[in-house]
Amino acid sequence: MDILRFATAGSVDDGKSTLIGRLLYDSKAIFEDQLAAVERTSRERGEETTNLALLTDGLRAEREQGITIDVAYRYFATPRRKFIIADTPGHIQYTRNMVTGASTADLAIILVDARNGLNEQSRRHAFLTTLLRVPHLVLAVNKMDLVGYDQQVFDDICDEFSKFATKLEIQDLTFIPISALNGDNVVERSGNMPWYDGPSLLHHLEHVHIASDRNLIDVRFPVQYVIRPHASSDPELHDYRGYAGQVAGGVLKPGDEVVHLPSGFSTRISRIDLAGKEVAEAFPPMSVTLLLEDDVDISRGDMICRPNNRPKPAQDIEGMVCWMSAERPLTPRSRLIVxxxxxxxxxxVGELLYRIDVNTLHRDESATQLGLNEIGRIRMRVTQPLFVDAYSRNRLTGGMILIDEATNTTVGTVMITGFPPGG
Structure with missing residues (x-):
């Protein structure tokens, strides 16, 4: 079975945590003691029904305020597919958490309250998911029970979002009317909306095609660790030299010719190990160990790729940045760890080209800095060449993390868009 990673997004109180709780509950993916604890907490709070949102809101502050703050990861499986869920916050001050949850997602579910329609956060999260190149997007119009399951309400929201989506690069867009509280169209098709002839949300999640989303053309293998088990008593392991890492792109097989960067030395793969066993091939997102025919001076941070298909060695980089620090703004001349x-x-940072208004998508070229959760386009220079691709081609080799030199905290994420002249 393959694994689908999906993130939920949307405004506050649109029902993201309730939706995930409903998915877990109806797919029988929670333990009896978990359910008993949620039922007990619901009674203590005076609620008439079991609050399924409590299954994901694990922080005490989240339960007390009835909101999501942290990114909550949950796991469940059906006979067809395994799932990893990132329940991301709706509050604008937690946009950075939403970016974290969506950065590795194959699909994003944006919830909209049927009573309120699209709002600022709906548009913000839709823009962010396309900026992060999430391949599949589902607009789930929630709380249909509170508008009498009215088809016109659903159609109006779909039309409004479709017009906004023309400004974005959305590869795959699906609309589903649901009621997370009552379970309508979440796991099973609902009899309350006979006018809707599409799949339930879970059916769509089980059948959405993700195999072609990963880049299987450009071989990219960033080396994470060199394995040399000298101390082993096994004579076969005495000369073992393996290069461990996660395949970021392409398909690797024994016998394939590869090149090492930055040296440019060519060799061939002699073997591929996975969890101590030899495998016939490796592809994203597998974590494997490569053994090469020749002894090459390879260390952490180097790249293995194809001789005629190499990433660009760049020191001058241009990209979209999402700034995550409340303590310090991003300004030209900011020094950072990349x-x-x-x-x-x-x-x-050499230049801040513009700041973008995520609601109107207007570019403010007069901006002099980026504050918390703001997004803009920058040019920056690094001290050593990085082996990069455009983010639109490969999300792993096209993304960077910015770290504060003084505090060692993550302050920004960059999606590489291009290379300035001379870069």
Whole structure:
């Protein structure tokens, strides 16, 4: 079975946590003691029905306020597919948490309250999911029970979002009317909406095609660790030299010719190990160990790729940045630590090209800085070449993390869009 990673997004009180609780409950993916604890907490709060949102809102502050703050990860499976859910916050001050949850997602579910329609956060999260190149997007119009399951309400919201979506690069968009509280169209098709002839949400999640979403053309293998078990008593392991990492792109097989960067030395793969066993091939997102025919001086942060298909070695980089620090703004001349795949270097922001209004998508070219949760386009220079692709081609080799030199905290994420002249 393959694994589908999906994130939920939307405004506050649109029902994200309730939806995930309903998915877990109706698919029988929660333990009896978990359900008993949620039922007990619901009674203590004076609620007439079991509040399924409590299954994901694990922090005490979240339960007390009835909101989601942290990114809550949950896991469940059906006979057809395994799922990893990232329940992301709706509050605007937690946009950075939403970016974290959606950055590795194959699909995003944006919830909209049927009573209120699209709002600022709906548009913000839709823009962010397309900026993060999430391949599949579902607009789930929730709380249909509170508008009498009216088809016109659903159609109006779909039309409004479709017009907004023309400004975005959305590869796959699906509309589903649901009631997370009552379970309508969540796991089973609802009899309350006979006018809707599409699949339930879970059916769509089980059948959405994700195999072609990953880049299987450009071989990219950032080396994370060199394995040399010298101390082993096994004579076969005495000369073992393996290069461990996660396949970021392409398909690797024994006998394939590869090149090492930055040296440019060519060799061939002699073997691929996975969890101590030899495998016939490796592809994203497998974590494997490569053994090569020749002894090459390879260390953490280096890249293995195809001789005629290499990432760009770049020191000058242009990209979209989501700023995550409330303590310090992003300004030109900011010095930062840059983490790209397994390579860490120092860098400096050369220019802030513009700040973007995520509601209108207007570009403010007069902006001089980016504050918490703001998004803009920057140019920066790093001290050593990074082996990068455009984010639109490969989300792993096209993304970077910005780290504060003084505090060692993550302050920003960058989606690489291009390379300035001379970069």
């Amino acid at each position: 983490k790209h795949t397994t390579r860490t270097v120092k860098g400096i």
